[in-house]
Amino acid sequence: AAYAFLKRLVKQFDEPKxxxxxxxxxxxxxxxxxxxxxxxQGTEHRTIKYLNNLIEQDHRPVKRRNKFYRSLRTAS
Structure with a gap:
């Protein structure tokens, strides 16, 4: 799945830096x-944990909201 995704990505949007x-x-x-x-060929692949952190932080408000709504369902 990762192979197909990366291949489709480069074909649709060219090579990223x-x-x-x-x-x-x-x-x-x-x-x-x-x-x-x-x-x-000209793309650098970075796998450093903290560089991906910006994306993970973007999910935080959604996770908080989801947790709140789940607690409302279980309380009733």
Whole structure:
């Protein structure tokens, strides 16, 4: 799934300068495989935990709201 996603991504939007992901083995191996086939040649793959933190922080308000609504359902 990661291989297909990364391949479709580069075909639709061209090569990015940097790709920031977590350290999931499927994404790392798919990225290496695509580099062997000539994709993502000028792209840097960053897997540093804290660089991905901005995206995770964006989910925080949604998670808080969801937790609040779940507690309302269980209280009744």
């Amino acid at each position: 940097v790709v920031v992901t977590d350290k999931a083995p499927s994404i790392t191996s798919a990225f290496k495989k695509l580099k062997e086939y000539g994709f993502y």
